[in-house]
Amino acid sequence: GENVEQHPSTLSVQEGDSAVIKCTYSDSASNYFPWYKQELGKRPQLIIDIRSNVGEKKDQRIAVTLNKTAKHFSLHITETQPEDSAVYFCAAGTGGFKTIFGAGTRLFVKA
Amino acid sequence: DGGITQSPKYLFRKEGQNVTLSCEQNLNHDAMYWYRQDPGQGLRLIYYSQIVNDFQKGDIAEGYSVSREKKESFPLTVTSAQKNPTAFYLCASNIGAGGSGELFFGEGSRLTVL
Numbered sequence: 010g011e012n013v014e015q016h017p018s019t020l021s022v023q024e025g026d027s028a029v030i031k032c033t034y035s036d037s038a039s040n041y042f043p044w045y046k047q048e049l050g051k052r053p054q055l056i057i058d059i060r061s062n063v064g065e066k067k068d069q070r071i072a073v074t075l076n077k078t079a080k081h082f083s084l085h086i087t088e089t090q091p092e093d094s095a096v097y098f099c100a101a102g103t104g105g106f107k108t109i110f111g112a113g114t115r116l117f118v119k120a
Numbered sequence: 121d122g123g124i125t126q127s128p129k130y131l132f133r134k135e136g137q138n139v140t141l142s143c144e145q146n147l148n149h150d151a152m153y154w155y156r157q158d159p160g161q162g163l164r165l166i167y168y169s170q171i172v173n174d175f176q177k178g179d180i181a182e183g184y185s186v187s188r189e190k191k192e193s194f195p196l197t198v199t200s201a202q203k204n205p206t207a208f209y210l211c212a213s214n215i216g217a218g219g220s221g222e223l224f225f226g227e228g229s230r231l232t233v234l
Contacts, residue, residue, distance in 0.1 A: 045223075052226060055222045
């Protein structure tokens, strides 16, 4: 079946450094790539998403890049802060029930 | 205050018992979903419903059942047939077909089988 692989599973960075999380997907029909952040004990929330008609999208300190040819996309967080510590999930699909999630990356930002 | 409400937050069950997890939304969303979250496995789709009185199996539907009698409500029953029910369960909703695709999640229900 279709799947989404996410790396690394755990990432530890110093406050102020950048963090990069990478995902690959298998379904070439995928055209929607959201990223969700889940803080400890809280619900996942969408932080940024990108559609296949663009290669990059930025929102303040976070950015997502997409390479459809290689079927991979990445989340970049610059100037990390302790409040960025959370689990991040990538996902790929065509939206709704046709969305496959990665296994998640636990990000630790050390003050 | 719009959103998705799940209850209970924590639930303990003895083996052989069925339990029902509640999910209510006041976002006027057509589509609702149930996901299971296990450590290191991301979110896996159990069931989804795109419209009232209709629902479909997701990737891991065995041992679960749902109903969608009202637009606002999508309860999940974990039956005794589910071999490994201890997990964190997340309900979500979105506008549905033609929408942005963003999923809105509840705060989850943690089920522990004793």
